[in-house]
Amino acid sequence: MASIALKSFIGLRQNTAEKPHLMTAQTKPSSLNPRKLRVVASKSSPRLTNRNLRVAVIGGGPAGGAAAETLAKGGVETYLIERKLDNAKPCGGAIPLCMVGEFDLPLDIIDRRVTRMKMISPSNVAVDIGQTLKPHEYIGMVRREVLDAYLRDRAQASGAEIINGLFLKMDMPRDGESPYVLHYTGYGGKAGAVGEKRTLEVDAVIGADGANSRVAKAIGAGDYDYAIAFQERIKIPDDKMAYYQNLAEMYVGDDVSPDFYGWVFPKCDHVAVGTGTVTHKGDIKKFQLATRNRAKDKILGGQIIRVEAHPIPEHPRPRRLSGRVALVGDAAGYVTKCSGEGIYFAAKSGRMCAEAVVEGSENGKRMVNEGDLRKYLEKWDKTYWPTYKVLDVLQKVFYRSNPAREAFVEMCADEYVQKMTFDSYLYKTVVPGNPWEDLKLAVNTIGSLVRANALRREMDKLSV
Amino acid sequence: MPISMALFSPPTHPPSLSPSISPKTHLTVKPHLSLRQPKTPFFLLSTTRASADNGAGTSASAATALEPEAGQKVAEPPQPVVEKDASSAGANGSAGAAEAVEVKVVSKFEDPRWVEGTWDLKQFEKDGKPDWDAVIDAEAKRRKWLEGKPESSSNDDPIVFDTSIIPWWAWTKRFHLPEAELLNGRAAMIGFFMAYLVDSLTGVGLVDQMGNFFCKTLLFVAVVGVLVIRKNEDIENLKKLLEETTFYDKQWQATWQDETPGGSKNQ
Numbered sequence: 001m002a003s004i005a006l007k008s009f010i011g012l013r014q015n016t017a018e019k020p021h022l023m024t025a026q027t028k029p030s031s032l033n034p035r036k037l038r039v040v041a042s043k044s045s046p047r048l049t050n051r052n053l054r055v056a057v058i059g060g061g062p063a064g065g066a067a068a069e070t071l072a073k074g075g076v077e078t079y080l081i082e083r084k085l086d087n088a089k090p091c092g093g094a095i096p097l098c099m100v101g102e103f104d105l106p107l108d109i110i111d112r113r114v115t116r117m118k119m120i121s122p123s124n125v126a127v128d129i130g131q132t133l134k135p136h137e138y139i140g141m142v143r144r145e146v147l148d149a150y151l152r153d154r155a156q157a158s159g160a161e162i163i164n165g166l167f168l169k170m171d172m173p174r175d176g177e178s179p180y181v182l183h184y185t186g187y188g189g190k191a192g193a194v195g196e197k198r199t200l201e202v203d204a205v206i207g208a209d210g211a212n213s214r215v216a217k218a219i220g221a222g223d224y225d226y227a228i229a230f231q232e233r234i235k236i237p238d239d240k241m242a243y244y245q246n247l248a249e250m251y252v253g254d255d256v257s258p259d260f261y262g263w264v265f266p267k268c269d270h271v272a273v274g275t276g277t278v279t280h281k282g283d284i285k286k287f288q289l290a291t292r293n294r295a296k297d298k299i300l301g302g303q304i305i306r307v308e309a310h311p312i313p314e315h316p317r318p319r320r321l322s323g324r325v326a327l328v329g330d331a332a333g334y335v336t337k338c339s340g341e342g343i344y345f346a347a348k349s350g351r352m353c354a355e356a357v358v359e360g361s362e363n364g365k366r367m368v369n370e371g372d373l374r375k376y377l378e379k380w381d382k383t384y385w386p387t388y389k390v391l392d393v394l395q396k397v398f399y400r401s402n403p404a405r406e407a408f409v410e411m412c413a414d415e416y417v418q419k420m421t422f423d424s425y426l427y428k429t430v431v432p433g434n435p436w437e438d439l440k441l442a443v444n445t446i447g448s449l450v451r452a453n454a455l456r457r458e459m460d461k462l463s464v
Numbered sequence: 465m466p467i468s469m470a471l472f473s474p475p476t477h478p479p480s481l482s483p484s485i486s487p488k489t490h491l492t493v494k495p496h497l498s499l500r501q502p503k504t505p506f507f508l509l510s511t512t513r514a515s516a517d518n519g520a521g522t523s524a525s526a527a528t529a530l531e532p533e534a535g536q537k538v539a540e541p542p543q544p545v546v547e548k549d550a551s552s553a554g555a556n557g558s559a560g561a562a563e564a565v566e567v568k569v570v571s572k573f574e575d576p577r578w579v580e581g582t583w584d585l586k587q588f589e590k591d592g593k594p595d596w597d598a599v600i601d602a603e604a605k606r607r608k609w610l611e612g613k614p615e616s617s618s619n620d621d622p623i624v625f626d627t628s629i630i631p632w633w634a635w636t637k638r639f640h641l642p643e644a645e646l647l648n649g650r651a652a653m654i655g656f657f658m659a660y661l662v663d664s665l666t667g668v669g670l671v672d673q674m675g676n677f678f679c680k681t682l683l684f685v686a687v688v689g690v691l692v693i694r695k696n697e698d699i700e701n702l703k704k705l706l707e708e709t710t711f712y713d714k715q716w717q718a719t720w721q722d723e724t725p726g727g728s729k730n731q
Contacts, residue, residue, distance in 0.1 A: 123607045124617045125625060222718070243619065255614040296616035318718035337712075377719060385716065392712045402611065410626060451627045454639040458604035459611070 045360075045367040046177065052077045052364035055357060056182055056202040057160075057350075058167045059209030061089065061144075062343050063329025065151025066103065067206050067350030068160040074358030075365075078160035079200060080152065081167055081184055088145040089210075090231060090308035092265055092272070092340070094248075095140045095147075097426040099344045103351075109146050111268040113138035114248045120294065121409035122253030122402045129412050132419040137426055139248070141267060142343075151347070164188045165198065167209065170218050172323065176369055179203050180324065204324040204368055206353055208346070211311040213331035222318035224333045226311040227260060229340070230284045231274030232292075233267065236302035243298060244271055251275075252405040255290040259399055260340065262291030264298070270305060276340065278314055312340055326373045328353045334380075336388055338395040344428065345384070352376050386430040403452035410448045416441055573609045577602060582625040596634035603627070643694075651690045658686065 053076045057068045060082025068080040094114070099105065115138045116130035156162050164187045171181040180202055185195035207215025211226060236244075244266040256262035262275035273295060275287045292299065313333035320332045328334070329346030336345070353376040358364070360372025398408035411417050416437045423431045577587040583602060585594045603625070617623075659670050662679065673679040693699055 120617045122614075123610045124615060124623045126617055126622050224715075251617070253614065254611070290614060294614060294616050297618045297620075298616075315712060315715040316719065318715075318721075320719045381716065388716070389712065396708065402607075406607075406627075410628070413626065447628070447632070450639075451630075451635055454635060455600065455604050455607060455627065457639070458600060459608040462604060462608050 045369055047366050048364075053204065053357070053361045053366070053368065054079070054179070054202040055204045055206060055354075056081060056180075056200060057206045057208055058182075058215050059207065059213075059329070059331065060085070060152050060162070061148050061208060061210060061329065061346060062151060063331070063346035063350035064206075064208035065148060065155050065350070066347040067208055067328060067354040068155035069151065069158050070351050070354035071206075071357060072155055072159035074354065075363040076354075076358060076361065077364065078155070079163055079202065080155060080160050081163045081165050081182070081200075082152065083164070083166040083187075085149070085152075085162075085164055086145060087148070088143070089148070090229075090310040091144045091343070092229075092231075092263065092274075093142050093144060093267065093343075094265065094341065095142055095343050096341075096428060097137055097140070098428050099347065100140060103151070103347060105140075105147075105150070109150055110140040110142055111146075112141040112246060112266050114141055114246050114266065115139075116247045118247060118249045119409045119412045120249060120251045121406045122255070123406065124294075125406070125409055127409050127413045129418045129421070132415055133422055137422070138246070139426070141248075141265060143268060144343075147343075163200075166195065167214055168197075169214070170205065170325075177367060180205055204357060204373070205326075206350070206357070207325060207327040207331045208329050208350055209331055211313055211330045213327065215325060216317060216327055216331050219319065219322035219325050219327075221320065221322070221327060224317050225278060225314040227276045227278040227314055227340070228281045228284050228309060229260075229274060229276035229312050230288050230309045231272050231307075232288065232304050233270050233272050233306040233308070234299055234302040235270040235305050236299050240298055240301065241266075241269075241271070249295065249298075251291055251294045252399070252408065253290075253294070254402050255287070256294060257287050257291075259395075261399070262287065262294065264295050271299065271302075273299060276312065284309070312342065321370065321373050321377055323370055324368060324373065326353050326376060334384075336391045338391040338399070339425070341425075348384075349376075349380055352380055384428070387424070387428060390424070390430055397449075401456070403456040404449065406452040406455075407445070407448035410452075411441075411445055414441070414444060572615055573606055573613075575602065575606070578606065581621060581623040585629075596630050597638060599630055600634070600638065647690050647694070651687060654686050654690065655683070658682070 055071050055076050056079045057064045057071070058081050060068075060080050064080055064082065068078050071078040095105075095110075100107070100110070115133055116128060117139075118126055118128055120126045152162060163184070165184040166187075168183045168185060170183065173180055182200045182202060182205070184198055184200065186198040187193065187195045205215060207213050207219075209215055213221075216222075244264065246266075248266060249264040251262040251264075253262075257275045257277045258280050259278050260276040263273070265272045265274075273288075273292055275284070275291045277284060277287060280287075313330055313335050314337065316333035317327065317331075320327045328349040330342055332349060334345040334349050335342040353373070356372055356376035356379070357368055360366070360368040360375065398404050412421075416433075420431060420433055423429075577584050579587075583599055585599070588594045588596075588598050588602075590598070659673060662673055663669060668676070668679075674683075692702065
């Protein structure tokens with residue numbers, strides 16, 4: 001069926017008549033002999049005549065916007081399909097400093113610069129971190145609708161075509177040269193709110209459609225464990241808002257979340273109070289109440305203006321790539337453990353994947369194949385694997401139990417820890433650090449954990 | 465904390481409560497101290513008003529406050545008070561979503577030796593030196609209390625206690641030494657028994673056993689075993705721990721499992 005549909009479509013394009021011809025002539029050599037010194041599979045892919053490579057990016061969030069921009073700048077015919085152009089995605093909204101530089105973000109899309117954080121332990125020991133930050137360093141808080149729109153507009157300005165539509169499914173190609181046929185419901189124009197079914201033929205697809213990715217389903221990428229993050233936007237009185245001027249809070253404890261943390265993040269003119277969990281999703285409202293209780297004094301007199309929840313992937317999907325379809329961002333599952341950070345990694349993975357496509361297709365002149373997209377996965381895993389692993393270890397060690405969390409907060413009081421944490425977070429590299437200080441840190445960590453666990457044993461003996 | 469800031473009889477309209485009533489129909493945030501009603505957080509339509517009772521007079525600093533109407537802000541100083549939270553996502557703030565108010569009294573953690581967010585070591589003195597065991601006990605009690613009744617963290621009253629003020633030898637004496645004694649005892653018993661057994665079976669005496677590589681290995685295994693397996697559950701725990709350390713890596717490698725021998729990346 002797909003082939004029949006394709007045949008009729010091909011008739012509309014006069015250039016594709018030559019393509020099969022090229023293909024048969026060159027499929028043999030392409031698998032045997034690369035033409036250039038660098039052994040790169042795609043370099044021997046057939047050149048596309050009279051057209052550029054067509055790539056569709058499904059999903060217009062940070063990952064999609066970044067991918068579309070890079071593709072368009074690289075000379076690829078880019079389509080960005082987004083179902084809701086004014087979507088205000090529920091999100092923590094924190095971006096690291098390096099994202100501002102790497103993605104040339106204008107400073108006015110950053111609502112707040114968080115330069116201090118408070119970590120609060122189960123027994124309410126509060127530790128201020130952020131003294132080690134330099135004056136120009138901060139964590140940016142953004143509104144997703146603003147950030148996403150900015151990146152999409154920039155992609156559009158670079159030549160990508162933005163389609164307001166909801167991706168439904170796609171037909172797989174029969175061979176390495178046939179296009180993917182995307183089925184989507186197009187909105188806007190005469191289609192109106194109901195939308196009309198349309199199709200689009202592209203050579204490659206980048207799935208940037210988030211945690212419930214349909215592209216992932218279409219390629220059988222598999223499932224991942226996910227956390228539910230529940231958040232309430234609360235407008236608090238000005239004097240209380242002043243406290244959160246550039247401060248974000250993190251609450252840890254079994255009451256707040258058994259495997260994550262509760263937070264109070266300042267937004268443009270209100271705060272977002274939320275929590276999350278992987279293992280006890282049914283109790284999320286209870287955890288939210290506990291979070292609000294822990295921050296009670298500081299948000300007293302506030303009004304809830306919005307309640308939202310969203311899933312957060314815990315680890316990458318079993319398959320992030322299939323044929324000429326690659327997943328990026330939340331769709332791939334690139335959210336770190338421990339902090340649950342996803343915006344930067346989404347945008348960066350979108351960009352990296354697009355770069356791989358641009359390179360593999362030599363700026364849109366050649367067809368790409370799976371090998372080119374694999375390069376993006378290789379580069380991604382190599383660059384960010386240490387970051388993910390370290391955060392995973394931190395989560396496993398410090399979010400295990402209340403004593404571990406107490407130790408965690410105690411450790412955060414240490415200046416070296418603060419410096420390492422912020423350096424890693426803001427610049428997204430695992431900084432090696434001073435070995436002597438690392439040793440002291442290791443000893444102190446063990447000490448904290450031992451003390452906290454010893455106290456826990458005492459607590460168990462008490463029958464309060 | 466002032467005690468009787470807000471005592472009201474049930475169905476009242478306390479515009480005096482909130483200095484600035486918001487005209488919006490949003491529902492207010494009412495922090496919920498008790499976790500005893502997990503099932504009915506948001507969609508309460510009952511109008512059961514508990515009377516302003518002072519509840520169990522467990523502590524002197526308890527107070528109650530009521531807010532009968534939705535859409536009003538409570539602007540009073542922080543009280544160790546529990547009110548039922550009736551905020552409902554997007555519900556109309558008018559009578560349709562009146563909150564049920566249930567008043568419970570929960571007291572804060574109080575202890576004469578807990579001063580300004582930390583333990584006052586002077587009050588723990590015994591023979592002129594702080595009694596670290598008592599400090600440890602006190603902190604354990606405090607944490608236990610808070611685990612059952614989580615308190616709100618306050619800026620005016622920050623908690624700055626750090627367990628590292630208790631010197632390492634106090635921890636060692638209290639926690640490590642008894643366990644060390646236990647483990648050494650176990651190791652000694654196993655050692656004696658195994659040495660006897662090997663001697664009776666092979667005739668090799670203790671000193672000669674120590675020279676043998678195989679025996680040294682067995683000794684090592686015995687010591688490690690005693691250290692690592694202290695309770696029956698530890699065997700299972702260790703297996704799970706081992707699996708846990710590599711689980712995340714496996715999740716990341718999954719995408720490379722089905723991959724052509726082009727470029728596998730092993731990290």
